[in-house]
Amino acid sequence: MQAVDVFCRTATPDDVETLFQLIKGYAEKGIMLPRSREALAHMIDTFVVAEIGGVVVGCGALTKLGDNLVEIRSLGMTEGYKSLGIGSKLVTKLLEQAKAQGITKVMALTYADKFFERNGFTVVDKDIFPEKVWKDCVNCPKQHACDEIAVLRTLE
Secondary structure: OOOOOOEEEEOOHHHHHHHHHHHHHHHHOOOOOOOOHHHHHHOHHHEEEEEEOOEEEEEEEEEEEEOOEEEEEEEEEOOOOOOOOHHHHHHHHHHHHHHHOOOOEEEEEEOOHHHHHHOOOEEEOHHHOHHHHHHOHHHOOOHHHOOOEEEEEEOO
């Protein structure tokens, strides 16, 4: 793995278009739910971005699902920046935010379960997250044939 100087920060309204384009690329492949510019602007405070040399190359969001449960979602990197440790840095930043909020359970629905396992998550049955069903799944085209893998990490 190549050493890269990555800076992770909370997203700002200036990042909306970059986030929109990054998420759109994943959504077009059917591996991430699309987000409108308006929705991104409304939830911008839930996003963190990764920058290299002042250019946003990755993002992720933390969404509260319950009193003690948050979800990492919209985690992605710009093409050409994968396998550089950026995703792990974003996850670390999101876990720090969860911990700062006093939340001890962090979940994700993913196709990259091995990545999450390398970051301390465990594969679990997605049925243990009834809160998730009412947030996004109701609008997902794969709602009745979900093939994502649920992962969970408990923070101390």
